[in-house]
Amino acid sequence: MGAVFALLIALGLVIFVYIGAGVIGFKALFAVVFPYAAFFIFLGGIIYRIIEWAKVPVPFRIVTTCGQQKSLKWVKRSRLESPFNNFEVALRMALEVLAFRSLFRNLRAELKGPNLLYGSSKWLWLGAIAFHYCFLIILIRHLRFFTYPVPEFLGIIEQVDGFLHVGIPHFYITDGVILAALSYLLLRRLADAKLRYISLASDFLPLFLIFGLVLSGILMRNFFKVDIVQVKEFTMGLVHFSPKVPDVGVIFYIHLTFLCALMAYFPFSKLVHMAGVFFSPTRNLANNSRAKRHEPAPWWQKPKFKTYCEWQEEFKEVLEQSGQPIDEDCYKKEAK
Amino acid sequence: MAKMPKPDELLKSIDWTPPEKDWMDDVPPEIKPGRFCYPAKKNILEEIGFPNPREWSPLDDDWKLPSNSREIIVEGIIDRLKKYRSFKLFMDICVRCGACADKCHYFLGSGDPKNMPVLRAELLRSVIKGELTWQGKFFGKLAGARKLNEDIIKEWFYYFYQCSECRRCSVFCPYGIDTCEVTMMGRELLHLVGCNINWILEPVRNCFKIGNHLGLQPHTVKENIEFLCWDIEEVTGLKMEVPFNKKGAEVLFVTPSGDYFADPGIYTMMGYIMLFNYLDIDWTMSTYASEGGNFGLFTSHEAMAKINAKIYHEAERLGVKFIIGGECGHMWRVKHQYMDTATGPAPKNLETPRSPITGTVFEHAKSTKMIHICEFTADLIAHGKLDLDPSRNDKYVVTYHDSCNPSRGMGFFEEPRFILKNVCNNFYDMPENTIREKTFCCGSGSGLNTDEFMDMRMRGGLPRANAVKYVHEKHGVNMLACICAIDRAALSTLMDYWVPEVQVCGVHELVANALVFPHEKKGERKRELNLRQEPLKPEGEENA
């Protein structure tokens, strides 16, 4: 049901743009108002979320250690999985953010007869990493619409990405891979009973929005072509705060509106994991809490507990009977 | 206590396919016998000043919750979202990728989909969305949001006490989301309306009032330890000394009280006593701070700190130089990650731990001033300070269970293995994906090691037991060593059920078996028995 709802939203978006920009021709709304609004919601929203997290203290050092701690000198420790200082933490985080280290550990449990087996299962990691890196490259590639002259490295990325020379203009490898990765990420949610059970509409919506974004992009580049010069004049206008509404096909507006929807949705959805992963206290702290004192959170109050002297008073008789020493200091203090 | 099915029947009953019905509508949960713990008794709650003390049962329709439960809990959520970044963040960033789904031992053993870590967190997350966010208020179920009601409180009670806070899921989560934090918060919230379990809160009460989980009074602690000393004398012919509450000693030793009198923990306790006597170091135990373990950790951060604070208090009073902690799982999570921050700084009389035998300075504990007994012993062995005869453990083929908390809350993997390899000749690790940071819970952690919870304990322990069975069949393993007092009790039950050929021991039981005392070295008295007072060699073989 969640999937259907999300799909309907994505399709509704297409119809909305088709009518709004195509039929009614209210292009300024889609070309100027939405992009600026979405961009500032994205930027402001993410900063807001970050500050909201940062306002909350991390009271305890709850590192999840995935490797040997630093203890005796001759015990080989794991700097990446159980970092002892901030430099090692930075390395651990880099591995987590850039290589999805934890996802790479993934196992699949199977119950075969009386035996529980755990096999390596890297598909999710592969799908996730393919998706994220393709998205990044595609974003970077789009910088050609926001720069003039276009920097050399963008040309190189484009050449490499299009090096298969399929179709005119060349079909990008990243476009194909991201479609495959998205399909995988979507299908696993639908095909695996466990995932279907846990998936919400808000898990499908980002997938459909990105699907729409990618598909409309590919269609625009390779099938329903638009006047790319006008498009660039428009994008350059956007970054100079003097956008000129382009007179191009509705496919462009569909592409743009998917992007706006995604940007505006980003800070208020699970997509904030992009920023949130940096805040994860099980990963971004050093496992050195016995070596270095970490001050408690401002709200923390040391507990009141039954002191030795109070306890001794209560158990004095049995302490004496069983020959355990009585601490006379307790009475001295009282006398003072 | 519910009747347990036979192991093969239980295995056949496991089905990981989730039901058709949407999980959000599947409330209240069907409370199954053997899968819930008895609620905390009225007088216990009264004594520790917890809200809503009353007589009730999870099987009742009416849980006698306060009429404003919803307000109380929502307020509690808001409060905690401001205090714990972990909680706020983990509620925000889960993408439900499902990597954690089949990592939970309770899910693997029960197939109950709400035991998938992602869903366990979602039980709370959905309420936060429904009560506190505009998306949730506007889109409701479509945004995965629910309004809090009594049925959901029942669901929380059922499932937050089916999580052992083992943190295995957090190893696999791409964002490090730690269900332990979620469960801790869930339990704290449940306390606000008086839904909690006796197996945790009675020990907490005992700890607050008397000094240890079991409620052993000071004379009883001493008597128990003296019994153990007599047993050691039978085995070694030596009189052991255990100083209590000794001012000016160099080392304060704390360990879970379960090891004072429960089999097989007592053998580990004997191991400590023998080691300290062998080394002739200046040590003391305390009958006041007579608990190393900390069921407060399973209750609330405040209760945890309240129990732990006694240790520093006692270390200060006795004027010791540093503290050694015995083998215990969750205790070491507290000592390693919470103690200093929550109850420190360490009293001024404490110094950076320095082994009086080898001179090794334990720099990694220079702030907390507390080291693990295995760190201490591993250092001794590495310096050749222990005369060991590993052949005394030859009747054991040993494997090692990494306890959850030292593994994923400390990174404690090599020290105990180093010791084991030096004190016994036959050591085999379990399969890679079931040990170290990927280790499985005993099925009874976080205060769930109670008899009425047996069905879930045996199910949750299945992944661990299955890996033991593997090395038992492959290498003939018959002894499961561990460094946790809950394990020693819980794994014994688990092995009896799944792999009855395997026994359970602490690492220091094996150390003490192998330890050659000077008079034994000189040949004045030969060790014939192990600490369990069984012949050292397998039956039929002569003691050489």
Next chain:
Amino acid sequence: MHDAGKVIPGIIIFVVFVTLPFWWNVGKAVPKVEVELPKEYTSCVEDKSFMIREHMKLLDNWRNEVVRNGYGVYVNSKGQTFHMKFQEGCMKCHSSKERFCDRCHNFVAVKPYCWNCHISPEEKKGWATKKSNVETFSKQPASHH
């Protein structure tokens, strides 16, 4: 705010990265593109908006037809016929690569490989003045792939 020492630099990096397109262009004028259209002709083989969007596809088809199928006549949407010729066809009217093709291509950073083989009118002029080159130039391009 806690951990301000890490959070604030983090936010700055994020903002800088996301607003890159804006500050990249600070102080630069909005670029303008003007192509020089042939003065003596008013229509191309197809209408203007089609040519703007689809010329690359059309030229690609022409190349395939000529080189692979040996077929050389294009019938447009109005039924008119044209020889499929690039240097002798397209570039006859659009007599400057630099002032026609390159203006747009450079603007949107497109690098068509027409010129790997073909020779632009500008280049041709330079070549034709050298006698020794005349022979070489009259040959067909070698590598239509």
